[in-house]
Amino acid sequence: MWLTNSSVGRKVVMSVTGVALILFLSFHLAMNLVALFSKEGYNMVCEFLGSNWYALVATAGLAALFLIHIVYAFWLTMQNRKARGSERYAVTERRATVEWASQNMLVLGIIVILGIVLHLYNFWYNMMFAELAGFEGKFAPTDGYSYIEETFGCPVFAVLYILWIIAIWFHLTHGFWSAMQTLGWNNKVWIDRMTCISKVFSTIICAGFILVIIVFCAKSMLGCTEASCCAEKAAVEATCPNAQRACQGKHEGCQAKHEGCQAKHEGCQGKHEGCKKTTQECCKQAAQE
Secondary structure, three states: OHHHHOHHHHHHHHHHHHHHHHHHHHHHHHHHHHOOOOHHHHHHHHHHHOOOHHHHHHHHHHHHHHHHHHHHHHHHHHHHHHHHHHHHHOOOOOOOOOOHHHHOHHHHHHHHHHHHHHHHHHHHHHHHHHHHHOOOOOOOOOOHHHHHHHHHOOHHHHHHHHHHHHHHHHHHHHHHHHHHHHOOOOOHHHHHHHHHHHHHHHHHHHHHHHHHHHHHHHHHHHOOOHHHHHHHHHHHHHHHHHHHHHHHHHHHHHHHHHHHHHHHHHHHHHHHHHHHHHHHHHHHHHHHO
16 A cells, blocks of 8 residues: 555644644643633543543544554654665765755654653543543542643742653644645645644644643742642631631620620510500590599
């Protein structure tokens, strides 16, 4: 089959799977941006995706695309190295027209893979896998917002994720236009346009992810996370029982005074009614006379 037996076919597979992964990154960014505006909205998306059958099918399909992309990437790299043989060591100066990313796609790919492993551990394992396996981690499986706060609230994780996103940026800027070239957009006019589009698109995608990381990291450093607010609320509530008992004592004292006042009022009311009755009798007697 030409998709596996020829280098052109393998490049086509690489391109198609790469474009599919780029579309997933776009969706994932849109989902993450929701967390900047609404915890409830983001958790609704997490609950919707959850462990539903369609989410599981999409996850399985995404995993398959990713594995195929990795396998073909290493396959093509090894094939190119074998074809060039010892000639690759004879080159001491890289041509100016050859991008740094294209020369280091294998290294960038390894960094991207390591970042994905970290990301799966921090989020997928604690959310979708936890829901499927029936266990609950530190937060509920659908509480993705809390997992974002916890992960990016750690400066070490924040830096690692930013480095990962930068590696993805280099990978995308080369991979996007390279995929378009393989799929036929390879004339001089369109290849220049695709190169420009790939850089703009990759920058927007990666800047969006980095924005989410920085915002949540800054919130954690300033103590503005929901977890810190909950801790503060718990501390306040811990002092409330004493204050409530004191308030209750004052209320009961006030209630006792009120009851005494009520008794005096009722006594006064009785005297008033007796006085009123005496007046009416006097008037009636005077009328009879």
